[in-house]
Amino acid sequence: MAEFDQAIACDSNLFEAHYFYARACFAQGRLEEAARLFQRAAELKPDDYQALLVLTGIYRSLGREQEMKGAAREGVERAERELMLHPGNPRPAYLGAVGLAVLGEFARAKEWAERALVIDPDDGLTKYNVACVCSLLGEHERAIDLLVDLLPSATQERKRWVEHDSDLDPIRSHPRFPEVLELLI
Secondary structure (H helix, E strand, O other): OHHHHHHHHHHHOHHHHHHHHHHHHOOOOOOOOHHHHHHHHHHHHHHHOOHHHHHHHHHHHOOHHHHHHHHHHHHHHHHHHHHOOOOOHHHHHHHHHHHHHHHHOOHHHHHHHHHHHHOOOOOHHHHHHHHHHHHOOHHHHHHHHHHHHHHHHHHHHHHHOOOHHHHHHHOOOOOOHHHHHHOOO
């Protein structure tokens, strides 16, 4: 954390320092700080979709509904542009799918999630984020299946995200969720 603080002190307009500091704060459950840093990252790089789309879940956790929808709308617009430029990149598809689910555009969210899986069906990040979309869309069994598949080989950071990611709140009371929790150890 000290290195992130130092990087921002050296250059307060450094996107990467804000973005990765925000990710680290989120993994530690420091949501207010993560929200502030992701918002700043999105301001610093107007074509970046990632910060805004990750921010939607943080705003949900913080009960900031209006800001969540605004971040989702702008993030999906940016992700659409990125998908046109780089159609072989699954990241804008799966993060955009989360944003679309937040906006209630469930058919498009499902379409984008499936597109991400077609692009890179074995990628852990793709599976994780599609699990988030499935959770938000009420496809709880599929969400849990994806998590159970990816978590044995997941990084510690990804496992910590499972603990704090509000996209997974709809499945936390599912009878199979303890299977997911066992894989976090």
